[in-house]
Amino acid sequence: MTLGAHDLTLAGRLSDVSLSLCAGEVTAICGPNGAGKSSLLSCLAGILAPQSGKAVLDDRPLADLPPRDRARAIGYLPQQGEVAWDLSVESLAGLGRLPWDAGIEADRAAVEAALAALELDALRLRRASALSGGERARALLARVLAGEPRWLLADEPLANLDLAHQLALLARLRALAGQGAGVVLVMHDLAQVMNHADRVVVLDRGRVAADGPPETALSEAVIERVWKVSARWLGDAGQRALLV
């Protein structure tokens, strides 16, 4: 199973971006602000139409897929965690089942599994307005997981989480990838990316500046070229820290 992009172009945001992502991997999309990370993720999720080029799922253009088929295959967590109405955590997670017509029992089982995976059982009846930033971020991710997508695309999912919950979430996403799902994350913390991603796509001004395993895609030279920052990696594989 692959999710890919062929010559994606979006005026001022993306320019001839091509890549092919594999299921079973955790892929991180990195880059400075304005590099086009969120735009690329939106195109890969099929919710933003490129001006030219195409996003493909298993060699089929996303634009040709019926919206609900696409929604069942690709779960997308946007950067803005909007919840317009004061839903309970359980109802919020239940929204992830909207693309499905699998019956009440299957929906309930999927929601239960998502809540359990993110340790939200005790909060299931709590309203969104009463959640902390981190709890809210987990509840929104539970919504995506409840949809049982083959691909999970999340835009800065770690942004509102404390360190312990960041690590727990990354472990959960790693387990998801281990079960065969594709995980694509927009991330800013390069140390987290280095230690947890299988593959890194670095964007710079709408173009792919580096693509590969973290050791090469996030080399000190790439960081200097793309972020304009002199930095040095410390520590051993899996426990790297970035000294700036």
Next chain:
Amino acid sequence: MTRPVTLLLAALLLAVPLSLLAGRVWLDPFSGLSYNALIILTELRLPRAILAVVLGAGLGAAGAAMQGYLRNPLADPGLFGIAPGAALGAVLSFWTGWAASGWALPLFALVGAAGAMALLGLIAGRTGSVMLFTLAGMMIASLAGALMSLAISLSPTPFAMSEIVTWLMGALTDRSWHEVVFAVPLTCAGIALLMLAGRALDALTLGEAAARSLGVDPARLQWLMIGGVGLTVGAGVAAAGIIGFVGLIVPHLLRRYTDRRPSSLILPSALAGGLLLLLADCLCRVLPLASELRLGIALSLLGAPFFLALLLRMRRGLA
């Protein structure tokens, strides 16, 4: 069936028969109904009660759907410009003198509503953008309002002007089976379209991007909203004139008794809208005034303080 739906259904089943008895002339069901009483019941009060329940249901459902679509508890069906469009059509029927002939007034109003719906669809196009849609609706409302004022100021006779102004106040006075025949099927069709939009409105809770990722087709949702709000509000204006605030008050009052998903609010809002309009109409009938209080005025008198209270509560929340 959820608890609010059960309670509202029970309240409606109780209120409808009682509303048939209430009015300037109270009917006593236990002392046998005279011929005149039977005529009042079947030709005046029954169609009026049916219209109140159905039009109120349409306005309540449209309000719930609108608030879900715009993700704003202050949204009202009037925002789309369809009610002013329908009212403009009705005003033109008075202006041209056609209103006197049977079907012309509702027909003109429905054409006005359809014109506003078409314009809305044309401007918003296939983008599915909620913001563009809302702005287009506000522009149409403003244009229709201005044209209505122009028509009133250029009224051919003082009598026509008086007719227009009175009609615009909204009422169910003197309505008959004539109005029931077109308003009920159109409103029911509108409510059905709004209920079809329920799942998409639920997804929209998470914002437009997340809703698209959940398989929502924004253009389809937009057409369902145009059709649903157009039919319910258009039929309402065609049958009874402009009746405001039902679509604002009812969903807001009921939201706390649902799980807050827009789809779970549409049916209770329809039932409560019907109940509210029925009770308000009864109140208008029984108030000891020289002439019957217009329903539109009564609901505005009720709705404006409610709206103010809502704003003050929001202000406290922001402080």
